[in-house]
Amino acid sequence: MNYAWNWGVLFQSPYLGWLGQGIAMTLAVSVAAWVIALSLGTLIGVFHSGASGVVRLATGSYINLFRNVPLLLQMFLWFFVVPELLPKAAGIWLKRELPHPEVVTAIVALGLFTASRVAVQVAAGIAAVSRGQSMAARASGLSTIQAYRFVLLPQAFRIVIPPMTSEFLTIFKNSSIALTIGVYELTAQTQQIQSFTYQGFEAFTAATVVYMTIALMVTTLMTVIERKVSIPGRTARG
Amino acid sequence: MSGFDISVILDALPLLAKGLGLSLGLTAIAMIGGLALGLVIAIVRLSRFRVLALLAALYVNGFRAVPLILVIFWFYFLVPLLLGRPVGALYSVLIAFVMFEGAYYSEIIRAGLKSVRPGQWQAAQASGMTYLQAVRLVVLPQALRKMAPLMVTQGVVLFQDTSLVYVVSLHDFMTSASIVANTQNRIVELYVFAALVYLALCTAGGTLAQRLSSDRQRAH
Numbered sequence: 001m002n003y004a005w006n007w008g009v010l011f012q013s014p015y016l017g018w019l020g021q022g023i024a025m026t027l028a029v030s031v032a033a034w035v036i037a038l039s040l041g042t043l044i045g046v047f048h049s050g051a052s053g054v055v056r057l058a059t060g061s062y063i064n065l066f067r068n069v070p071l072l073l074q075m076f077l078w079f080f081v082v083p084e085l086l087p088k089a090a091g092i093w094l095k096r097e098l099p100h101p102e103v104v105t106a107i108v109a110l111g112l113f114t115a116s117r118v119a120v121q122v123a124a125g126i127a128a129v130s131r132g133q134s135m136a137a138r139a140s141g142l143s144t145i146q147a148y149r150f151v152l153l154p155q156a157f158r159i160v161i162p163p164m165t166s167e168f169l170t171i172f173k174n175s176s177i178a179l180t181i182g183v184y185e186l187t188a189q190t191q192q193i194q195s196f197t198y199q200g201f202e203a204f205t206a207a208t209v210v211y212m213t214i215a216l217m218v219t220t221l222m223t224v225i226e227r228k229v230s231i232p233g234r235t236a237r238g
Numbered sequence: 239m240s241g242f243d244i245s246v247i248l249d250a251l252p253l254l255a256k257g258l259g260l261s262l263g264l265t266a267i268a269m270i271g272g273l274a275l276g277l278v279i280a281i282v283r284l285s286r287f288r289v290l291a292l293l294a295a296l297y298v299n300g301f302r303a304v305p306l307i308l309v310i311f312w313f314y315f316l317v318p319l320l321l322g323r324p325v326g327a328l329y330s331v332l333i334a335f336v337m338f339e340g341a342y343y344s345e346i347i348r349a350g351l352k353s354v355r356p357g358q359w360q361a362a363q364a365s366g367m368t369y370l371q372a373v374r375l376v377v378l379p380q381a382l383r384k385m386a387p388l389m390v391t392q393g394v395v396l397f398q399d400t401s402l403v404y405v406v407s408l409h410d411f412m413t414s415a416s417i418v419a420n421t422q423n424r425i426v427e428l429y430v431f432a433a434l435v436y437l438a439l440c441t442a443g444g445t446l447a448q449r450l451s452s453d454r455q456r457a458h
Contacts, residue, residue: 002319021417064437065437068398068436068437068444069398069437070401070436071427073339073411073432073433077429077430078434080425081425084426126379173304173306174305175305176307177402187308187311191311201315204308204312208304208312209307211303211306211308212300212303214303215299238402
C-alpha cells in the first residue's frame with residue numbers, strides 16, 4: 001500500500017477545529033432529533049397500542065410511511081419539496097429566513113423518521129405488559145390516561161430499554177445522512193479534510209474512533225439506566 | 239411552480255428503470271454476500287476458538303458502531319489504494335456493502351443458531367457429528383425458519399440503504415431521480431415519485447416478512 005501517513009494533519013489548524021465542530025454538530029443534531037423521536041414516538045406508540053379504527057389506521061400509516069422511504073430521500077423531501085408545496089410566503093420563509101435551514105430540516109427529518117421506529121418499540125412494550133396490569137389499573141379506578149401514565153408506560157419503557165438503546169445508537173449514525181443536505185457534521189467534516197489534504201484515512205480513522213466512542217458511551221449509559229430502573233425479579237434479559 | 243407534471247416522469251422512465259436495476263442488483267449482491275459472510279462470522283463467534291470468536295465480535299461491533307456513509311467513504315478511497323489501480327466506485331461500494339451487511343446478518347444468524355434448543359446440539363454431538371456438521375445438518379435448517387422474516391426485514395433496510403451510494407455519485411434509483419429532478423428542474427415530481435416507488439417496494443417486502451413470520455407461528 002502506497003500511502004504517506006501523516007497523523008499530524010489531524011492536529012493542525014484548521015482541521016482540528018473542523019473535527020471538533022463536526023463532533024459538536026453530530027451530537028447536537030442527534031440529541032435534538034432524539035427528543036422529537038422519543039416524545040412523538042411514545043405518543044404514536046400509545047395511540048397505536050390502545051386505539052382501533054381511524055386512529056389505528058392513522059398511526060399505522062405514519063409508521064409504514066416513515067419506515068418505508070429511505071432517510072436520504074426523506075431529508076430531500078423536507079428540504080427541497082416541502083417548501084415548494086407550502087403557500088408561497090411560508091415556502092420563502094423556510095428557504096430564506098429560517099436560520100440554518102439545513103440543520104433544522106435535518107433535525108426534523110431525523111426526528112420524524114426515528115419516531116416511527118420508537119413508536120413500534122413502545123407499542124410492542126405496552127403489548128408485552130400483561131393484560132392483568134391494565135385491568136387492575138382500571139379496576140382500581142384509574143382513568144385511561146392515568147393507567148398509561150402510572151402503570152403501563154413505566155413497565156413498557158423498562159421492557160424496551162434494549163431495543164431503544166439500539167435506536168438511540170442508530171440516530172447518531174443516521175445523523176451522517178444530514179451531510180447530503182449540507183450539514184457539516186462529523187462525516188462531512190472528515191470528507192472535507194480528505195478533499196483539502198488528501199489525508200483521508202487519518203480523518204476517517206478519527207471519525208471511526210469518535211463514532212465507536214459514542215457507541216460505547218451510549219451502551220454503558222443505557223446499561224447503567226437499565227440496572228437502576230429494573231424491577232426485581234422481572235427483567236427483560238432472558 | 240405549475241401543477242404536477244407527470245410527463246417528466248414518463249420521459250425519464252428508462253433512466254429511472256436503469257437506476258432501479260442498479261439499486262436492486264446492489265441489494266441482491268450485498269444480501270447474498272452479506273449472508274455468506276454473516277454465516278461464517280456467526281459460526282466463528284459461536285465456536286470454541288476463543289481468539290477467533292473475539293476477532294469476529296470486534297468485526298461485528300466495529301461495523302455496527304459506524305455509519306454506512308463513513309464505511310462507503312472508507313472503501314471508496316481504500317480499495318483502489320490496496321489494489322494499486324483505480325477500480326471505479328461500483329466495486330468499492332459492493333465490497334463496502336458486503337462487509338457492512340455481513341456484520342448485521344451475522345447477528346441475525348447468531349441469534350437464530352442460539353435459539354435452537356441445546357438438546358439438538360447435544361444430540362448431534364452425541365451421534366458423532368463434528369461442530370460444522372451439527373451446524374449444517376441439524377441446527378441451521380431449524381434456525382433458518384426463525385431467521386427468514388428478519389432476513390427479509392434486513393433486506394428491506396438494505397434496499398433503502400443502497401440510496402446512500404448517492405454520496406459517491408453511482409447512478410442508483412435515488413441518484414437518477416435526483417439527476418432528472420435537477421436537470422429538468424422538476425424537483426417535486428421526481429422526489430415524490432421516487433418516494434412512492436420506495437414505499438411500494440418496501441411495503442411489499444414488509445408484508446412478505448410478516449407473512450413468513452405468521453407462517454412460522456402457525457407451523458409450531
